[in-house]
Amino acid sequence: MDEHRRSSDVVLLMRALRGDPVAGIRQLPVAAQRALSLLRDDAPTNMLVDLFERDPAITQALLQQVNSAYYNPSGTRILSLSDAITRMGRVGVQSVLMEQSIAGMVSRPGGDLDAMAQQSWDHMVRVAPLARRLAPAVGAPPDQAFLLGLLHDVGKLVVFDRISELRGAKRRLLNIDKHVVSRALRLLHEPLGGLIVQNWGLDSDIARAIGSHHREPPPAVRDVLGEVVYVAERVDLAHARKEAPSLEAIWHAGGLTGDIAATADALAAIPKGTVA
Numbered sequence: 001m002d003e004h005r006r007s008s009d010v011v012l013l014m015r016a017l018r019g020d021p022v023a024g025i026r027q028l029p030v031a032a033q034r035a036l037s038l039l040r041d042d043a044p045t046n047m048l049v050d051l052f053e054r055d056p057a058i059t060q061a062l063l064q065q066v067n068s069a070y071y072n073p074s075g076t077r078i079l080s081l082s083d084a085i086t087r088m089g090r091v092g093v094q095s096v097l098m099e100q101s102i103a104g105m106v107s108r109p110g111g112d113l114d115a116m117a118q119q120s121w122d123h124m125v126r127v128a129p130l131a132r133r134l135a136p137a138v139g140a141p142p143d144q145a146f147l148l149g150l151l152h153d154v155g156k157l158v159v160f161d162r163i164s165e166l167r168g169a170k171r172r173l174l175n176i177d178k179h180v181v182s183r184a185l186r187l188l189h190e191p192l193g194g195l196i197v198q199n200w201g202l203d204s205d206i207a208r209a210i211g212s213h214h215r216e217p218p219p220a221v222r223d224v225l226g227e228v229v230y231v232a233e234r235v236d237l238a239h240a241r242k243e244a245p246s247l248e249a250i251w252h253a254g255g256l257t258g259d260i261a262a263t264a265d266a267l268a269a270i271p272k273g274t275v276a
Contacts (some may be wrong), residue, residue: 009166009174016162017188024159025196026065029057032101036201039090048093049081061100062093070132091143099125099150102157109163110173113181117160120185123236124153131232137266138231138258140224148206148229152213155193156185190214218255230254231263 027033035051035058052058059081067077071092074208078084085093106121108114130150134144159181165173194211198204210228212219213233219226231250238245247267251260 001117009170009176010180011165012174013159013163013176013184016166017159017184017192025199026105026161028098028101028200029104031058032097035097036094039094039103040201042090045082045085046083049132051082058097058100061096062088064084065092065096070129089143090145091141095128095143095147095150096144098147099128102150102154105161106157107161107164109160109169112162112178113163113176116178118156120156120160122154123233123240124150126236127152127229127232130236131229134232134263134266135228135233137262138224140228141170142224145228145232147207148213148225149232151202152192152210152229152233153189153193154196154210155189155191156193158196159185159188203223222257224258227254227256227258230256231258233268 004029015192028036031051033055035048038048038051054063062081062084063079064085066072071087072078088096088121103121106117128146128149132142132146135145136142163174163176163181190211194207197210198207205225209223209229212223213226213229215226215230231247231254233248234254235245245259245267247264
């Protein structure tokens with residue numbers, strides 16, 4: 001960094017992240033932690049229903065998701081939590097819990113960085129259902145692909161959260177160049193993301209895929225979840241730039257091994273304006 005940047009608050013941020021990158025990471029809400037624990041332990045459905053009925057926000061989120069076009073193509077409305085859990089499966093329920101929890105954790109670091117934090121979360125929310133739609137084409141489990149798509153950039157939210165903490169401690173907006181923050185996000189969000197989901201008790205396969213989802217370099221052992229999220233992320237970024245995604249370029253850049261033709265067909269089958 002040049003002298004100006006060295007004298008800015010960037011140094012505070014780097015020291016905070018370097019000292020103990022997972023220290024102070026916000027934990028999931030207690031209800032979500034309890035539910036995730038029950039899901040991992042394969043608890044009976046009635047125990048999950050009892051827990052969810054005490055949290056109207058989670059109940060609403062589950063019923064909204066189970067009545068989406070993906071889970072309920074017939075359109076016959078599902079009103080029972082028990083039926084919702086059965087229809088969605090344990091990983092599907094886990095995804096709803098994570099989305100509901102992390103949405104409330106998107107911080108406001110101040111200034112131009114507020115928009116960057118929101119853009120990161122909006123991107124994650126878009127990639128998740130897109131990854132689920134594309135998953136069968138490369139042989140990946142759809143609900144796990146959704147979960148990974150939702151969490152793939154969670155390391156960025158950790159950086160923004162740390163900036164928010166420093167802003168609160170200093171009681172002022174921090175003097176941080178957004179271009180430096182962009183560079184920090186690019187370099188740090190994969191390992192930070194892998195650490196945080198391990199901290200939350202998620203499967204090691206999810207943590208490993210998050211920690212290497214940019215495929216630089218491509219993993220020695222094929223990772224179908226990592227591949228589908230790589231494709232979904234780049235398709236979403238192309239759409240954000242109002243460009244047509246080139247699957248050939250994506251396959252080449254990512255060293256992908258999945259079925260490109262099947263992926264193209266799956267992408268073409270997604271109705272315009274929706275990937276849910």
